[in-house]
Amino acid sequence: MxxxxxxxxxxxxxxxxxxxxxxxxxxxxxxxxxxxxxxxxxxxxxxxxxxxxxxxxxxxxxxxxxxxxxxxxxxxxxxxxxxxxxxxxxxxxxxxxxxxxxxxxxxxxxxxxxxxxxxxxxxxxxxxxxxxxxLLSSGGSDWIGGSGKAVKVADGYRITARKVFTSGAEAGDILMTGAIHEGEDGSRSVIHFGVPMKSAAVRIENTWRTLGMRGTASNDVVIDNLFIPDANVAFSRKAGEWHPVFQTIATIAFPLIYAVYLGVAESARDIAVEIAKKKPAPDQSLAGRMETELRAAQLAHRWMLDMVARNAPSAETVNEVMIGRTLVARHAIATVDLAMELAGGASFYRETGLERLFRDIQGARFHPLQAGPQSRYAGAMALGLRTEAIF
Incomplete structure (x- = not known):
């Protein structure tokens, strides 16, 4: 095969x-x-x-x-x-x-x-x-709520944190991340900054033993009492609420990330078709269902890119991009499921590559906004309700 x-x-x-x-x-x-x-x-x-x-x-x-x-x-x-x-x-x-x-x-x-x-x-x-x-991203590990602790000291902050899902950590030079600062009045803000990965206060823990996307080495990055000067803080925002910068991040980042999953689904489709063509009587209906699911994923991804092309990130573009993210995930996963069926028992063998793609595509489920928050966000937008704390 x-x-x-x-x-x-x-x-x-x-x-x-x-x-x-x-x-x-x-x-x-x-x-x-x-x-x-x-x-x-x-x-x-x-x-x-x-x-x-x-x-x-x-x-x-x-x-x-x-x-x-x-x-x-x-x-x-x-x-x-x-x-x-x-x-x-x-x-x-x-x-x-x-x-x-x-x-x-x-x-x-x-x-x-x-x-x-x-x-x-x-x-x-x-x-x-x-x-x-x-550059490394810790977006999935802290997102809108933030994670880690930032203690104010003279001329800066001391940072202690564990950033999970840091893809490509061992190749990275700077981790773009944030940490939560608790004010004397009880307020919680997230400061954002870059972490030099070569700092003695930073280490990588090899925790990445996973179902799929194994080669990303998305290990934990542990930050222990790292000093970040005030001048190195890019911006600060209220913890647990959307900020205009995060509207920009969400609008731009997810069409890029989900392009990967679209590629995985397309690869599974091609492998399954090549296997099916060698059968004496391939299942045309099954192939058609697979093709339809893939087209839906492609169309949803095109919609995500259309939102980026507006060059006007907002709560509305976040909503549309995240609807697209859900649809790409749903239909890409369905495409690979059907590719496995179309290929039949051959898909169970590692040699074909399909079982790896089946495992890899499952990662599409887990990036923000996941199904529950995404549905609530879209519903709130439809009903004219507030969305700043839905993530």
Whole structure:
């Protein structure tokens, strides 16, 4: 049975989020795909980190792809970055998912620099372009509520925290995160800052033993009494409530992250079709249901990117992006389920690659906003109710 189907060009191209980005980083992603696909099974089987793949991505110029050209980067738009991640996701879900965390942490300040004229992000973006540093995200581990403790001291804060689900931690240079500061009046605010991963106050605990996306090495990052100067605090917000910056984060980040899961689903579809074609009487109805589920996921992802293209992050765009996130997850998971059925017993063998994709796609369930909060958020928006504390 073929194991490298994922590296081939998409067989289902009726809905693709290419926009006007047919070349550049998307072509590079296609070029790298075969090598990534060749390594994917071994990485998964050994619970290894995709470190060698990061080296390839860095050499290919994808680390700085989202930095504006004026600041030394590739100047890629969000739609192009999403297409890059979708292509990488078809080849190796773990590589694409881990790299999506860096990609969105670059895309967000790049968008703010371009559209909101925020000059404060320039030094970070220039470092990504010049030094090819890797940014890490702790978004899923603290999100709107925040996590960790920030104690005010002279000229700064002392930070103690455990950040779980830190994808690609061992390759990272700076962890973009936050911690909760409790004021003397009992108020709780979250301060946001970057954590230098080489600091003696930072360590990685190898906790990532999981069902799928094993190669992301999304281990715990433990921060013990790290000093963050006042000047290094990017912004502060009320804990447990949406902030305009987080509306920007949610609007931009999730179309990028979920491009990965779309790629995983497309790869499963292609493998299943190739297996089914070799059967004397393949199940046409089952193949059609699979195709329909995949198209629904593709259309939902296109909607997410349409929201980004408005360049006006708000509570409304968060709602629409998160509706899209739920639909991509639902239909991508259903696509892979049906791919397993269409392939039949062959899907149970590791050799086909389908069982790995089945495990990897389950990760789509767990990013914010998960099903309950997303439904409440959408319902509150529909009813004209407040949403700032729904996350």
């Amino acid at each position: 073929p194991t490298n189907v994922a590296s081939k060009a998409p067989a289902t191209s009726a809905v693709e989020n290419t926009g006007d980005c047919a070349g550049g980083i998307v072509e590079i992603a296609h070029h790298l795909s075969r090598k990534l696909a060749e390594r994917a099974a071994e990485i998964d089987q050994n619970d290894s980190f995709v470190g060698e793949n990061y080296t390839l991505l860095k050499k290919a110029g994808l680390v700085e792809a989202g930095v504006p050209r004026e600041l030394g980067g590739g100047g890629a738009e969000i739609s192009e970055l999403a297409e890059m991640l979708r292509v990488l996701g078809r080849a190796c879900g773990s590589t694409a998912l881990a790299f999506s965390m860096h990609t969105h942490q670059v895309a967000i300040p790049a968008w703010r620099w371009r559209h909101q004229k925020v000059a404060a992000v320039e030094p970070l973006l220039k470092r990504v372009a010049d030094e090819k540093i890797i």
